[in-house]
Amino acid sequence: MDTEQNVQLDQLDAELIALLTTEPRIGVLECSRRLRVARGTVQARLDKLIDRGVINGFAPQVSPAAIGFVVTSFVTLEIGQRHGHGPVAAHLRAIPEVLEAHTISGSGDLMCRIVARSNADLQRVLDQILAYDGIRRASTIIALAEQIPYRVLPLVQAAADVTARR
Incomplete structure (x- = not known):
């Protein structure tokens, strides 16, 4: 498997990940409406992101x-x-x-x-x-205090931006 291919994200991938991160209970149909793409496109992208291990769960985030x-x-x-x-x-x-x-x-x-x-x-x-x-x-x-909570959205956006510049 080509590792370089696994790390590439485009802007639609980044927007889909951001939407699911901020609103994890949103459905595929609503994602397609907000992103202004076909439901099948969202489902295919989501399946691809899961298969590649980019998205590795949909569990609630619990605060210890x-x-x-x-x-x-x-x-x-x-x-x-x-x-x-x-x-x-x-x-x-x-x-x-x-x-x-x-x-x-x-x-x-x-x-x-x-x-x-x-x-x-x-x-x-x-x-x-x-x-x-x-x-x-x-x-x-x-x-003593959390200054920056665990986050990946800025990294996702940076990865999409790098892909777009290629």
Whole structure:
């Protein structure tokens, strides 16, 4: 499969993604009306975006703070190389407060975003993370305030703009 082809978005793709992001409950027919294209065009574009992995879900976005998890932290983990990333990731996956984990370069091996109900609860979560023998050390940074929430629409628009300039 041609990777370059997978990353190309045009303006209609970008507008469709923006519309579905801002109004996730909108139907295909209403999308076609607002974008002024045929319903079949919207459905075909949507299917293509899903097949290519550009759109990977339609689930609601849940705010951890709104359900009581008001502390967000980023944890860098150093793991024992004989254990490998797979078993450590399986351990982390079993901890509900671990929202995501990424293999990283640099002084650590994994970077995790975790949430907790309080600073004391954060200690409990960290103890649970560190209970696994394959994790040697954790370095934690507590997020004080969110300045830019997770977003992809500016990136989608930039990708469409690059495609349009080609």
